[in-house]
Amino acid sequence: METTVTQLQMIPLSYYIIFCTALFTIGVVGVLVKRNALAIFMSVELMLNSANLLLAAFSAYRNDPSGQVFVFFIMVVAAAEIAIGLALLVVVYRSSRTIDINILNRLKW
Amino acid sequence: MVMESFSFMQSISFLLLLFPLLGFLAIGLFQKQLNKKLSGIIASAFVFLNLILTFILFWYVSTTNQSVETNLFDWIKFANISIPFAITVDRLSALMLLVVNGVGFLIHVYSIGYMKGDDGVNRFFSYMNLFIFFMLILVLSSNYLMLFIGWEGVGLCSYLLIGFWYKDHANNNAAKKAFIMNRIGDLGFLIGIFMMFHTFGTLNISEVATKVSLMPSGSTALLVITFGLFAGAIGKSAQIPLFTWLPDAMAGPTPVSALIHAATMVTAGVYLVARSSVLFVLSPVTMNFILIIGIFTALISGLIAIYQNDIKKILAYSTVSQLGFMFMALGLGSFSGAMFHLTTHAFFKALLFLAAGSVIHALNQEQDIRKMGGLRKKIPFTFALFAVGAIAISGIPPFAGFFSKEMILSVAYEHGMGMGIIATFISLLTTVYMFRLLFVAFYKPESDAVKTNHHIHESPKVMLIPMAVLALLSMVAGFVQIPALFSTNVNVFENYLSPIFLTAQQLVPASGQNLTVLTEWLTLLIPLTIIAILVYMSYVRFAKDRLPSELSGIQKVMANKFYVDEIYDFCFVKPTEKLSLFFRETVDQSIINRLINSIGNSTLYVGGRIRLLQTGNVGFYLIIMVFSIIAILFFNLIR
Amino acid sequence: MFQVYLFLFLSCVALFSAMMVLLSKKPIHSVLYLTLTFFALAGHYILLNAQFLAVVHVIVYAGAIMVLFLFTVMLLNLNKEGQFPKTTLVKIIAAIAGGLLFVVLIGSLKSFDLATVSNPAVSQIGLVKNLGKTLFSQYLLPFELSSILFLSAMVGAVMLGKKDKE
Secondary structure, eight states, rough: OTTTOOOGGGGGGHHHHHHHHHHHHHHHHHHHOOBBBHHHHHHHHHHHHHHHHHHHHHHHHHTTTTHHHHHHHHHHHHHHHHHHHHHHHHHHHHHSOOOOOOOOOOOOO | OOOHHHHHHHHHHHHHHHHHHHHHHHHHTTTTOOOHHHHHHHHHHHEEEEHHHHHHHHHHHHOOOOOOHHHHHHEEEEEEEEEEEEEEEOHHHHHHHOOOOOOOHHHHHHHHHHHOOTTTTTHHHHHHHEEEEEEEEHHHBBHHHOEEEEEOOHHHHHHHHTTTTTTSSSHHHHHHHHHHHHHHHOOOHHHHHHHHHHHSOBBBBHHHHHHHHOOOOOOOOHHHHHHHHHHHHHHHHHTTTSSTTHHGGGGGGGHHHIIIIIIIIIHHHHHHHHTTTTHHHOOHHHHHHHHHHHHHHHHHHHHHHHTOOOOHHHHHHHHHHHHHHHHHHHHOOOOHHHHHHHHHHHHHHHHHHHHHHHHHTEEEEEBBBGGGOOOOHHHHHHHHHHHHHHHHHTTTTTHHHHHHHHHHHHHHHOHHHHHHHHHHHHHHHHHHHHHHHHHHHTTSSSHHHHOOOOOOOOOOOOHEEEEEHHHHHHHHGGGGGOOTTTTTBBBHHHHHHHHHHHHHHHOOOOOOOOOOOHHHHHHHHHHHHHHHHHHHIIIIIITOOOOOSOOOOOHHHHHTGHHEEEEEIIIIHHHHHHHHHHHHHIIIIIIIHHHHHHHHHHHHHHHHHHHHOOOOOOOHHHHHHHHHHHHHHHHHHHH | HHHHHHHHHHHHHHHHHHHHHHSSSSHHHHHHHHHHHHHHHHHHHHHOOOHHHHHHHHHHHHHHIIHHHHHHHHHHHHOOSSSSOOOHHHHHHHHHHHOOOOOOOOHHTTTTGGGGOOOOSSSOOTTHHHHHHHHHHHHHHHHHHHHHHHHHHHHHHHEEEEEEOO
């Protein structure tokens, strides 16, 4: 496997940046536009992944392993977060029969 | 051996502060539990211990001419400021120690009898011991800041004791008056201290004296410092224009008047000026100012005293007058003369007050001399003691007042004939009001009040013995300093204090011309003759018949204390009240209140509007958040 | 050049499927498109020679997280159309916000000199061997702590999922 990719540096770093920004923006728009809490979660995952990819790209280009280690830890935290978040959603749904964020407005003043 | 005794003296000087503080704490903390008969004995015992220590210290400093300095602990220490809590016993403070502890002890003993039966006797004695404590801090301090603590502390005790019978509102007002008037002077004192620190970088009394002696005479900084210090002295020693508090301070118990408002606290101003003698001699303008203030105070209060009818008020104005006389001596540069008069005055004025207290005690709190008369036969011991005091204060030889006054008068005559005559006139005023008081109260035919009062009784021994000791002192204390006219050898007092004022004397050599022997005899004999005439005249006038009830013209002005209180009322109190009212009604109510309220109301209104943003709608929050992030990023971009 | 084409292809797939996550009417479709996005991203990791991350990514996201999402969708019975109607206003605002964000982020790239991070050699750090060395030496403590995080997340999820007794 070590020889599969040899011409990596053909791709400029700015490509990664533009791609990740686009993915991130899609995530942001998703968070804004969706009313389904589950869909919002998915959009958040998109944003997380775009950030992960960028970290990994910078790490590879700088030849610094810390970035990739951080990606690993972010994945760890994301997994934990999803587990808890989805459990919360289930609880919320159980108590109010909906996960529409426009209806879940009890935090109002 | 010398070092050993030195460290012994150091520990003794520390104990001096400890004993009265212990007494205050012991009596003050357990005043509910403590037996009322016991508290006076405890308080007196602590002061008596102090008196013994004082004798030892006095013997030490007068034989070795060494000042005992003890650094108790570092009090303020940061950057370039270092102010230790240190006490110094030198010849000047040892003298003051003798006066404070000696007279203080006698008055404590007297108070046991005088305050017997009073509900607050424990409170009284705790305050008295506290006063002694603060007075000793004042006297012993080796820097001006500590001196200021003592200064304020005695002011506090004065306040507490004037208002001792706090149930009477007039007493509280008198206490407040004393306190506030003192504050005015203390502000000046503080400014003086600040200025001193700014100029010399130290507040240590001896260091300041060393540094100042290198300065040229009459510099502006020195002028400000000395004026500031003297302003404090004016307040504390009841000089013009802040003297009106002292007569009102007579609202307190009579032993308080004797101790605080005659013998010790009010003389603190004199002590301060004497202590800072080097500063003052290098500022001739201030010296002249002190001279003028002293003369006017002595004159005006002496004149007022002649027409007063309250026995304590007469003595109070007499005190003011004598203090003015001491300041006059200071102004003339005779520091040891002022200190000598301070010492003898402490004896006979305390005696007079205590005797007056004895009279008041005998007559059930009657203070008006018009309602007395004929007391000579009813209370003969008190009369005799009072007469001793009156003779001493009038300057009749061979009692103490004669010697101390003569010391000041001779300086005044050396200064110039005019000055001498003014000084003589002032000292003659003393004779007039003292003998008027004596004859009206003790010789005049008995008033109706006295006739109908069958309970008039001589005071108990516990009161009479301290008075007798003071009377003895008033008689013999003068012989330590005999005028040069009689003997040139007996200069004990002046020699004793000469090391203290040596620098001051060297800086400003005596400028006065020596008088011829004839003039000296004349200046001595003519006043004495006048005194004799005055005594006879007052006997004729006051001892035979009643006081004239109608006063005319200038007499009325004097009887009303030159309307000083009324003038102050008009000049300061009324405008202050008007200004306060203006600030309360207009500035506070209409402007500040409205401003504050409108701030509150507008906050409430805006909050009520902004509250609506909290919709609880997460989508809305998210939109706001995203736009805010965009704004932040954009701001970073264009920056 | 092959790599560039591969990059562009993967990017297109990822962006397309990400868009479809938003546009799908049914949540179950969204989840499936999200899975596709993750696979495309895994390809990107391989392209970066970060093989370890690629494997972990596939296992964690495509394996674990997607399953959770699917379970939730099915548990809550959300797979119906028109449950969450959207107003046009929100869409417009979201589009504007997204566009602005994209522009601002790309704009900030201008002030950054990318030449400082370009490395001509092919990076070998993403290999399992190399990353493992770093992870188990320099980052040992955080690695161990992450297990505690997982444990607590697990306990929390179980606690939350439990039915109230009432």
